[in-house]
Amino acid sequence: MTKLLMKGNEAMAEGAIRAGCRYYFGYPITPQNEVPAYFAKRMPEVGGVFVQAESETASINMVYGAAAAGARVMTTTSSPGYSLMQEGVSYLAGARLPCVLANVQRGGPGLGNIAASQADYFQATKGGGHGDYHVFVLAPASAQEMMDLTMLAFEFSDRYRVPALILADGIVGQMVEPVEVRDFVTPQVEKPWALTGAAGREPNVVRSLWLDDEGVPRNNDLLQATYDAIRLQEVRYEEFLTADADYLIVAYGSTGRMAKGAVRMARQQGLRVGLIRPITLWPFPYRILQTLSAQVKGVFVCEMSAGQMVEDVALAVGDTVPIYFRGELGGRMFTDAKIYEGVVSMIRGGLQPWQPK
Numbered sequence: 532m533t534k535l536l537m538k539g540n541e542a543m544a545e546g547a548i549r550a551g552c553r554y555y556f557g558y559p560i561t562p563q564n565e566v567p568a569y570f571a572k573r574m575p576e577v578g579g580v581f582v583q584a585e586s587e588t589a590s591i592n593m594v595y596g597a598a599a600a601g602a603r604v605m606t607t608t609s610s611p612g613y614s615l616m617q618e619g620v621s622y623l624a625g626a627r628l629p630c631v632l633a634n635v636q637r638g639g640p641g642l643g644n645i646a647a648s649q650a651d652y653f654q655a656t657k658g659g660g661h662g663d664y665h666v667f668v669l670a671p672a673s674a675q676e677m678m679d680l681t682m683l684a685f686e687f688s689d690r691y692r693v694p695a696l697i698l699a700d701g702i703v704g705q706m707v708e709p710v711e712v713r714d715f716v717t718p719q720v721e722k723p724w725a726l727t728g729a730a731g732r733e734p735n736v737v738r739s740l741w742l743d744d745e746g747v748p749r750n751n752d753l754l755q756a757t758y759d760a761i762r763l764q765e766v767r768y769e770e771f772l773t774a775d776a777d778y779l780i781v782a783y784g785s786t787g788r789m790a791k792g793a794v795r796m797a798r799q800q801g802l803r804v805g806l807i808r809p810i811t812l813w814p815f816p817y818r819i820l821q822t823l824s825a826q827v828k829g830v831f832v833c834e835m836s837a838g839q840m841v842e843d844v845a846l847a848v849g850d851t852v853p854i855y856f857r858g859e860l861g862g863r864m865f866t867d868a869k870i871y872e873g874v875v876s877m878i879r880g881g882l883q884p885w886q887p888k
Contacts, residue, residue: 646862
């Protein structure tokens, strides 16, 4: 077992390489610039290809080309750059092309700042481009998960022919931690649909455009069946001290990591608080939240936004139990003490329940 001190961004890039990614196309933007810098150094060492594209729009279309040829391919960016990629993401989803994308979120809207944020949740989980589509959305909370979830994203994406997105934030991308470096894996998924030349077989066509009446509805039906299978089989989350919890915190990414400290503080004061940290933001862990809502007296949601994931929590919980919310905007982040104070305020009746806006 080898452990290295790595930034989260570096761990993500190394995880991609160890998952078999040999093509990376990207454009620099903080707070993810370590990713293209790392790929620029490592890709020649493993026989891969690194291209600094002229824009984010160019990057995502290069990803389309490599994915159509059956390659394991990746691009990364931050919030404004991911907005520019949305047409390409919709094309990738419509063409059923596997690839891995990453958005290391920064404060917004607009250019905002380079501090951590979680305000791209809606864009990531509800489909930022046009049409009825989803991408896998995985939310790491540590440098180790930046590596592990990136490797998992390649596996998911190939298995289901769906793009996968690592939705991190500036804190997770920039933090330096010991990372257990995983072994190299050899991709096992066959890709008979890929554009690899038609010698000895019928030619393939990769597209999201049909000019007949039935092509697009048929493709949409296939996509929805795929998404249903993903919802049934691939939901992931972390439970922390939920078995006897009277109150529940829901948080993801770096906020979820801080929330674990808040749970420990509450337990030290005799308050039975637990945590659900969603790891897949799509598919979202509705079922466990629905189950726990029958047990607890209140659900406290915290995220670095004005309130986005809280809507999915509300869908899960319904009218079973009150939901409370606190957000940090524009690059401000939570501490464990700040989350703990919010939970205490909820328990003591000093916090008004959340209402849809």
